[in-house]
Amino acid sequence: MRISERRSVRLGLIGLLVALLVGAGIAFADDIPFLAGGTRYTGLFAEAAGLRTGDPVEVAGVNVGRVESVALDRNQVRVAFRVHDTWVGDRSTASIRIRTTLGAKHLALDPLGNADQDPDQDFPRERTVTPLDVTAAFNQLSDTVGQIDTAKLAQSFQTLSDTFSGTAGNVRGTLTGLSALSKAISDRDTQLSSLLGNAKQVAQTLAQDAETIQKLIDDGGRLLSELQARRDAIAALLKGTRELSEQLSGLVSDNKAQLGPTLAALDEVTDVLQANRDKLTEALKLAGPYYRLVGNTLGSGRWLDTYLCGLIPDEKNSGSCLPARPGGK
Numbered sequence: 314m315r316i317s318e319r320r321s322v323r324l325g326l327i328g329l330l331v332a333l334l335v336g337a338g339i340a341f342a343d344d345i346p347f348l349a350g351g352t353r354y355t356g357l358f359a360e361a362a363g364l365r366t367g368d369p370v371e372v373a374g375v376n377v378g379r380v381e382s383v384a385l386d387r388n389q390v391r392v393a394f395r396v397h398d399t400w401v402g403d404r405s406t407a408s409i410r411i412r413t414t415l416g417a418k419h420l421a422l423d424p425l426g427n428a429d430q431d432p433d434q435d436f437p438r439e440r441t442v443t444p445l446d447v448t449a450a451f452n453q454l455s456d457t458v459g460q461i462d463t464a465k466l467a468q469s470f471q472t473l474s475d476t477f478s479g480t481a482g483n484v485r486g487t488l489t490g491l492s493a494l495s496k497a498i499s500d501r502d503t504q505l506s507s508l509l510g511n512a513k514q515v516a517q518t519l520a521q522d523a524e525t526i527q528k529l530i531d532d533g534g535r536l537l538s539e540l541q542a543r544r545d546a547i548a549a550l551l552k553g554t555r556e557l558s559e560q561l562s563g564l565v566s567d568n569k570a571q572l573g574p575t576l577a578a579l580d581e582v583t584d585v586l587q588a589n590r591d592k593l594t595e596a597l598k599l600a601g602p603y604y605r606l607v608g609n610t611l612g613s614g615r616w617l618d619t620y621l622c623g624l625i626p627d628e629k630n631s632g633s634c635l636p637a638r639p640g641g642k
Contacts, residue, residue: 351378351397356436358390362409362443363418370394370420380420389438394420402426408442417527418444 358364361383370378378396385391392407404426412419430436540547565572586593 356407401430403428406440
């Protein structure tokens with residue numbers, strides 16, 4: 314291989330490597346610190362509360378960044394997030410909030426303070442808030458109720474009611490009410506357990522299919538927005554259809570005297586054609602051979618071919634000038 318060819322191969326490999334690096338930089342620009350831009354902050358939270366990497370960071374409902382990492386730090390959670398073109402003060406608060414009814418989360422910032430927040434210092438626990446997870450609450454409630462022995466609970470309340478039966482009326486009435494309440498709960502133990510179990514299953518199903526349901530809701534919103542945008546066009550179409558029907562009604566009314574006899578005559582023509590359908594069919598069958606013979610007569614050129622029968626006696630014709638039938642008979 315010559316030196317020039319080696320140099321061309323080397324330059325081609327270098328160009329390919331540079332192109333790959335540029336493509337990777339464009340694809341993962343948000344994950345590269347010196348290319349991502351914005352400012353990176355961290356905060357300490359009591360729990361993750363379902364927050365995930367990639368969830369949005371919002372200020373007053375406006376998306377200003379995203380969560381970069383959620384990691385366990387001893388008995389707390391450290392959340393790293395990056396914001397763009399947003400001022401964050403030294404008294405700002407960060408809270409994990411529920412973004413949708415299906416459990417999707419986002420990180421909400423409330424910029425407060427007189428000075429800038431130091432990116433190297435964490436948001437302390439005093440300035441971070443985590444929400445109540447309804448799914449976890451339902452699961453915990455279902456498990457707690459399942460562990461309660463309602464029969465023993467009712468027996469305990471009944472014993473307390475009997476023990477304080479000789480006390481003042483208010484105390485005795487309170488304990489009697491508690492006993493009746495515990496008895497009602499005991500009688501409905503199976504139904505309550507089934508209800509809470511179903512609620513737990515529904516909450517888990519919604520949590521698992523949150524993205525699909527959220528996409529369905531978003532698509533429904535886009536459809537409604539498109540219908541809203543096309544509302545004027547649909548209204549104009551309906552108005553035009555109504556005006557067209559009015560014009561047609563007026564046209565029919567104005568020409569009723571002419572249209573009536575015309576339609577009646579058309580009905581008569583249809584009746585005649587229907588009555589002579591068999592004759593018309595037979596005529597069309599005979600017209601085919603006739604026009605074929607006419608075509609044969611005029612097909613040789615701009616003249617007529619004629620045939621004279623009987624001019625010269627022929628034993629085969631036997632004096633008959635009838636044309637030969639199909640098949641030579």
